[in-house]
Amino acid sequence: MRLAFESVSLTLSGRPVLSGVDFTLDAGEQAALIGPSGAGKTSLLMLANTVLRPDAGTVTIGSANPWALSRGELKALRGSIGTVYQHPPLPARQRVVQAVSAGRLARQSRLAALASLISPRDVEGVEAALARVGIADKLWSHCDALSGGQLQRVGVARALYQAPSLLLADEPVSALDPRLAEHTVQLLADDAKSRGATLLMSLHSVELALAHFPRLIGVRAGRIAFDLPREAVGDALLAELYAGEEGSADLSPIAAPLLPRGERC
Numbered sequence: 001m002r003l004a005f006e007s008v009s010l011t012l013s014g015r016p017v018l019s020g021v022d023f024t025l026d027a028g029e030q031a032a033l034i035g036p037s038g039a040g041k042t043s044l045l046m047l048a049n050t051v052l053r054p055d056a057g058t059v060t061i062g063s064a065n066p067w068a069l070s071r072g073e074l075k076a077l078r079g080s081i082g083t084v085y086q087h088p089p090l091p092a093r094q095r096v097v098q099a100v101s102a103g104r105l106a107r108q109s110r111l112a113a114l115a116s117l118i119s120p121r122d123v124e125g126v127e128a129a130l131a132r133v134g135i136a137d138k139l140w141s142h143c144d145a146l147s148g149g150q151l152q153r154v155g156v157a158r159a160l161y162q163a164p165s166l167l168l169a170d171e172p173v174s175a176l177d178p179r180l181a182e183h184t185v186q187l188l189a190d191d192a193k194s195r196g197a198t199l200l201m202s203l204h205s206v207e208l209a210l211a212h213f214p215r216l217i218g219v220r221a222g223r224i225a226f227d228l229p230r231e232a233v234g235d236a237l238l239a240e241l242y243a244g245e246e247g248s249a250d251l252s253p254i255a256a257p258l259l260p261r262g263e264r265c
């Protein structure tokens with residue numbers, strides 16, 4: 001599914017967050033969003049999944065402007081967009097099987113969705129998605145009994161189960177150890193590729209972005225700083241992108257974003 005931003009601007013609580021954002025991902029294309037904390041990566045992803053509405057400019061998903069659609073059409077469009085959140089918004093007492101099943105809710109009638117929330121119908125399918133992220137044993141656990149990393153993997157399994165045409169991921173591996181992070185980014189990239197889905201993923205790790213994505217979009221202070229094939233993203237460009245980040249003076253431009261979020265704040 002194609003995703004296009006044209007001169008998109010966003011203001012939140014009276015504060016300009018994004019301005020003049022232009023880029024296009026063709027159907028099946030994959031790109032990583034990188035940039036310093038507070039640059040606007042999450043906001044951009046929330047515009048792409050229609051959680052936020054732009055103040056100016058146009059977001060086009062497939063061939064549709066979501067904000068020109070009827071309620072029913074918008075619901076259908078949202079069903080074809082999957083988002084992996086850094087902190088998956090899962091109710092504490094919900095069971096993992098229900099959380100993952102919910103990935104397909106938007107595609108069901110209201111009645112079927114309600115019934116499946118109470119008693120998931122495709123337990124095998126959900127278990128298979130959980131197995132892909134290594135936590136099939138958590139199928140019947142409550143979400144509040146999981147670690148942060150396990151919760152992130154539930155969020156990934158939910159997106160895999162949904163199999164959306166446009167997959168958006170916001171720091172989906174920030175709570176995972178390096179080996180699991182590597183595996184999970186590869187899993188999402190392979191899954192999107194095998195289905196011809198479009199993938200846009202924000203990452204603090206420039207190393208992961210360079211290793212797994214053919215195209216990198218750098219965001220700084222609410223603007224696109226660069227949008228280039230990975231071969232063209234060198235140290236000087238990265239140093240400029242992350243200039244002023246705490247600790248960046250002591251670290252190579254590549255190493256700085258590799259540090260876990262908490263250690264950079």
Ligand SMILES: Nc1ncnc2c1ncn2[C@@H]1O[C@H](COP(=O)(O)OP(=O)(O)OP(=O)(O)O)[C@@H](O)[C@H]1O
Nearest residue numbers: 012013015017035036037038039040041042043044
């Ligand atoms: N609801 C809000 N009201 C006002 N400002 C907001 C709101 N949400 C985010 N912002 C601001 O918008 C800017 C962009 O935030 P955003 O979360 O999109 O950045 P980010 O690049 O994803 O950051 P990080 O890498 O730390 O997650 C930040 O300066 C943030 O403080």
